[in-house]
Amino acid sequence: MAFEPPQRLVRALGQTYGQAAADEWLGALPGLARAEVERRGLDVERVTAPGGRSSLVVLVRRADGEQAALKVAPGFAAPDLERAALERWDGWGAARLLDDDGLLLERLHPEVSLRSLPEAKALLEAAGTVRRLWVEPPAGHGFESVERRTGRQAEAMERAGAGEAAALLDAALAARAELVASASEEFLLHGNFRQGKVLAGDRAPWLAVGPDPLVGERAYDLARLVRDRVEDLVAASAGSSAARRRVNKLADSLEVDRERLRGWTLFRAVESATRSLTAGRAQEAEVLLEFAAWL
Secondary structure (H helix, E strand, O other): OOOOOOHHHHHHHHHHHOHHHHHHHHHHHHHHHHHHHHHHOOEEEEEOOOOOOOOEEEEEEOOOOOEEEEEEOOHHHOHHHHHHHHHHHOOOOEOOEOOOOOEEEEOOEEEEEHHHOOHHHHHHHHHHHHHHHOEOOOOOOOOEEHHHHHHHHHHHHHHHOOHHHHHHHHHHHHHHHHHHHOOOOOEEEOOOOOHHHEEEOOOOOEEEOOOOOEEEOHHHHHHHHHOOOHHHHHHOOOHHHHHHHHHHHHHHHOOOOHHHHHHHHHHHHHHHHHHHHHOOOHHHHHHHHHHHHHO
16 A cells, blocks of 8 residues: 555644645555554555545554554644544534544545535534534643634734735634633634535434644634635625524524624634635635625
8 A cells, every 4th residue: 555645734834834744744655554554464455535634544454353443643733733633522412432542533534524515504514513513621631722823823824914904804813802802611622623524324313523733612613614615605795694594503503602603703714814825825815705704
């Protein structure tokens, strides 16, 4: 098995962690993956494609025939924190760990995510799934806080600027400052929750995968979900009102303050747009900024 990394993984690692670090790890990846497979006595079926943005995902079978998924991730992507979050959830709302180290997970159906459902049904199932993940973080945890993560992001946003969207950038930074100053919750959060991160399973209908865990308020965790299928929203004649209704509906169904969800949705959309501009993805940034302006 060649363990060829999908192109999405190659691009994402370079954009997120720097090309030099990405190239070094990708060069070592075939040997790393082979060692993980051999150590566990796994039979390899295939590498999933397009796969994830921070790890190679290999569909495998254990010696007893049980299907599983093996994730091989670089240390700079913090797989130890992903594992810690999955241990805390212990299969409640998320994929279950199958061994005592690394990231060998129960097999889900990678080709079937919530994005395969009609929008209203997808949001309903997403809300039910993310609710299960909001638990008290374990004692002595090493998870980053929302305040710290968004503080680093805010500094990067200020350095990068947003050109003609400077007013939106200022509004997003102001919203973030107010939100962290008045935060009063500390839950374990998925950190990157959206429809594509919820896959069909056998043990449960839908289970979350691919957390980028941190601790903080629930509204932060919902903010990425609000802009799911953003291209469809932007293309719709009533996209702006649909986006605001989505904020209100998700906030009300999960007992989250509407204004806090709106604020975090604004910040996270502008932060993503700023990164897209920096990476030269102008069209992607334009869509995100239009969405943010509706909020």
